[in-house]
Amino acid sequence: MADVLSILSANYKAAGLTVPSKTPYVAVDPKLYEGSWSGKYANNKSFNISVSNVDGFRAKVHYQSDATSKYQDVLIKDGSFRIGDTKFSLVQQGTALIANVVTDPATGSTYLDKAYATQK
Secondary structure, three states: OHHHHHHHHHHHHHHOOOOOOOOOOOOOOHHHHOEEEEEEOOOOOEEEEEEEEEEOOEEEEEEEEOOEEEEEEEEOEOOEEEEOOEEEEEEEOOEEEEEEEEEOOOOOOEEEEEEEEEEO
């Protein structure tokens, strides 16, 4: 049993255990998030994000871009939430920064596609 614990301990030290955020989840103003958000990435590909049912720090989100369509319940923390490989960060009222991880199917490499979205 001691061998198992020492192996686990060594792996945690080698991997670098991530420290969870100490910022608590707090209720957000639904008006800042709810509604339709839209924008275009640098390659002129457009996207739409619909945020609904904001209650406390929880919301329902739909992300649509080309053939990609994702529905997810999210938790809003520090003005941000994630839906799949996409992160939504509120910059100011009516404007959000969208960061999307894109995988190139030909090479398998990934890159970060960023764009601003405006609330309608």
